[in-house]
Amino acid sequence: METLNFAKEIGQIILSKKGYNVKILELKKLTSIADYFVICSADSDVQVRAIADEIDKILSKRGIKCYNREGEIALNWVLLDYFDVVVHIFKTEVREYYNLEKLWGDAPAFEIKDETESKNEN
Numbered sequence: 001m002e003t004l005n006f007a008k009e010i011g012q013i014i015l016s017k018k019g020y021n022v023k024i025l026e027l028k029k030l031t032s033i034a035d036y037f038v039i040c041s042a043d044s045d046v047q048v049r050a051i052a053d054e055i056d057k058i059l060s061k062r063g064i065k066c067y068n069r070e071g072e073i074a075l076n077w078v079l080l081d082y083f084d085v086v087v088h089i090f091k092t093e094v095r096e097y098y099n100l101e102k103l104w105g106d107a108p109a110f111e112i113k114d115e116t117e118s119k120n121e122n
Contacts, residue, residue, distance in 0.1 A: 003084045007036040011112030014040045017051045022112040025104050035084040041092045045075035051089050052078045
């Protein structure tokens with residue numbers, strides 16, 4: 001699967017668990033850390049965990065392994081590392097504090113919208 005499509009798919013999984021403000025940052029011309037960051041917000045610890053678990057469950061069923069998971073004790077910022085795509089699931093206030101979008105301000109960014117909502121609008 002092409003990396004951008006993989007990042008978009010993760011974005012849709014996040015939206016399915018009511019994560020919001022989902023953005024993808026394209027980093028491939030800026031760093032070797034990852035090609036893309038997928039960043040989202042959640043309102044509670046429970047929601048942060050639910051989003052992380054849903055991503056892992058769906059991708060694991062397809063044989064896609066998460067190589068590193070961090071932040072699952074405090075649940076303020078959970079990171080899922082899929083090598084080319086790194087997912088950042090933030091509680092809203094923590095996301096505002098760290099502001100990765102500003103830190104990586106040179107990276108092209110775009111928001112992911114719920115595909116089912118746009119289909120229902122037509």
